[in-house]
Amino acid sequence: MAFMYILRCADGSYYVGSTRNSLDHRLWQHSTGNGCKYTSTRLPIELVYAEEYDRVSDAYAREKQVQGWSRRKREALIAGEYDALIGLSRKVFPKA
Template identity: 65%
Template sequence: MPPKAVYRDPARADDLWMPAAAQRRGRDDVRMIACYILRCADLSYYVGSTRNLEHRLEQHASGMGSAYTAKRLPVELMWFAEFDRIDDAYLLEKRIQGWSRAKREALIAGRFNDLPALSRKKFPRAAG
């Protein structure tokens, strides 16, 4: 299933779609299922999925999110996609984890037309 919404700019966080269940609980209790990409202090990328993006980002920032990001603080949210179901977010997480750095950066930059070309293997040509 495709994501409900894709955001590259963390400044747009106040424009996020809010599920009906979150509306009933109140604005302060927004639980967003998402797949996300963080940029770590060493400029590496971390890809994850969660049922509550805001809470998960707080965990990463405090050093309690994962062993990988805890050693590479601070981290910055670069991209995320929102889903209705956690299994869909998890499937995209696993797919992106297999991508090259160049392909992840194209996704972050919103260069979706570049993604197919970045999927192709580059085989060395045989000397003639």
């Protein structure tokens, strides 16, 4: 079992991560300042979204996908506004 998760930090920023361990344990690590450098300077944190996967590779791939998203697209995911996700995708223009 593995998880992709999104945390809201005290400064209002979002942190996207993944873990193959217990999600509760990983949240405890973040909340005590031992999760990663980014969240350790932005305490307290709050879990705002999580997805469960059978394979850690899938959770990690999803983490990397969501890390590339805009703030608004992440907020749509958190709010469950799935229909809005496509419209919030960044436009990729062909190279000339």
